[in-house]
Amino acid sequence: MSIKNNINSIETAFKQALANAQDAQTLEEVRLKFLSRQGEIAGLMAALKDLSPEDKRDVGPLLNKLKQQAEEAFTQKKDALEIMRIQAEDAQRTAFDVTAYTPKRLTGHLHPYTQVIEQLENVFISMGYQITDGPELEDDYHNFQALNIPDTHPARDMQDTFWLTLPGKLMRTHVSSVQIRTMEQQQPPLAILATGRCFRNEATDASHDFVFMQAEGLLIDKNISMGNLLATLEAFFQAIFERKDLKIRTRPGYFPFVEPGVEVDMECPFCQHGCSVCKKTRWVEMGGAGLVHPNVLHYVGIDANQYTGFAFGMGLTRFVMLKYGINDIRLLNSGKLDFLRQF
Ligand code: FA5
Secondary structure, eight states: OHHHHHHHHHHHHHHHHHHHOOSHHHHHHHIIIIISTTSHHHHHHHHHTTSOHHHHHHHHHHHHHHHHHHHHHHHHHHHHHHHHHHHHHHHHHHHOOTTTOOOOOOOOOOOHHHHHHHHHHHHHHHTTOEEEOOOSEEEHHHHTGGGTOOTTOGGGGGSOOOBOSSTTEEEOSSTTHHHHHHHHHOOSSEEEEEEEEEEOOOOOBTTBOSEEEEEEEEEEETTOOHHHHHHHHHHHHHHHTTOTTOOEEEEEOOOTTEEEEEEEEEEOTTOSSOOTTTTTSSEEEEEEEEEEOHHHHHHTTOOTTTOEEEEEEEEHHHHHHHHHTOOOGGGTTSOOHHHHTTO
């Protein structure tokens, strides 16, 4: 009888499919194909009703047996696969190495400003200078008047000042105020270097910020000349850029607290024939300098007939930008970690 053959072949196919199923998905496919309501075994059950009563008696038990055995075998296989899955998961868990993952450790480091300041201070300490400091919140006297810039002097407009609501108080526009504070405290001979922040009420661009750093130097002794100043600046630039052949040049410049006054340029440390840093001129502007004006010595009670001296004020920010190839000054104070991690 053909239904009996069908029962046999479905039983064989079912056993085969069940043996082949190795995961929950293929097992589910087996269930759908054989055991679901639309499955093969349900199909055989449905065919039963068309059989004669004798055939029903004959085939019915076989079919019931097939259904029962298939369901049992399916449940057993399902349990076995579940146990295998749990065991595989366990095996993976035991193999998990807790020391294998090491989170990236980010260590802090010195800001590029600090790195250059330390280098600068070492150069000047080796030349016998004293490192000194002064307040950022200054008064009119130390920032302007004692530097030979009286109230009505037009040179006050050279530096746009952040005045405070406190009368006569301001954020220092340059580190030259430290010259006055030092000379008030110490008698010559003296040689100092001061670095620090300056504040100017200026529009910002890639090379100007309203907060920036300067390095100020002052040396007072007998018979000090422009020659001493130029030799000192040259040695200083050569040490910072680690180039013994680096030259400087000066152009006449006006600063009320020095006479004569000069603008100091440094040979471009990056090129031979002009580049974007030096704007094709081969020279980079670094700051101002000159011989200390007798009026300034007079303000602090130093005898200008006995002593002379030089002073310079360099854009420290400029040094840092040149040294590290930073093309926008505003990055330096931005606090952006992606930027700072590069140094
Ligand atoms: C002065 O500030 C003088 N005190 C320098 C000086 C000292 C002259 C001693 C003579 C004797 P000046 O304003 O040019 O000068 O500034 C000096 C340097 O500071 C500039 O060459 C530039 O490198 C830097 N600087 C000035 N303004 C800014 C700014 N807004 N942003 C970044 N750097 C600046």
